[in-house]
Amino acid sequence: MSKQWTFVAVIVVGVLAGAGALIWFGSGVTRIEVGKTTPDFRAIDLKTGDSVSLRSRYRGHVTLVNIWATWCLPCKVEMPSMEAAFDALGPQGFEIAAVSIDEGNPEDVLAFASGLHLSFDILQDRKGEIQQTYETTGVPESFLLDRRGILIKRVIGPQDWNSEANRKLLQRLLNEAGK
DSSP states (O other): OOHHHHHHHHHHHHHHHHHHHHHHHHTTOOOOOTTSBOOOOEEEETTTOOEEEHHHHHTTSEEEEEEEOTTOHHHHHHHHHHHHHHHHHGGGTEEEEEEEOOOSOHHHHHHHHHHTTOOSEEEEOTTOHHHHHTTOOSSSEEEEEOTTSBEEEEEESOOOTTSHHHHHHHHHHHHSOOO
């Protein structure tokens, strides 16, 4: 057999092995898609120091999962609108899980949140695992979940969460029973 045919055979075997691996292992991968249940994740609640699970902590609530960092200027611009929406709709069951991906000191993250007078949950994932779990492209990135944990809206980049359109969406989700 010539070198060329040996090379072709090696390539074909490699492609078949890769396709087999995708079929075998690919079924366990959870894609982040609107209309689907979002995967669980754990992060540290910086107010309590406890490790919290998305599913157990926010079950039954309309939840905005916001992935951000202290060094991100668009994140800083977005946060006041998140606080305004939370102030208005929190009593009705709206929650915000703001997950910092800062690798540094938790006190720096808390100081940042305090400087913006944020009252919603500030979490930290120093390893950045949520970025892989939620397939993010950068920060800020937000995921709006209904009471069942179904992804309703995904936003890449800053968003005015207190805009009329977003407030109507949040109110509609809050008015729905945990169907």
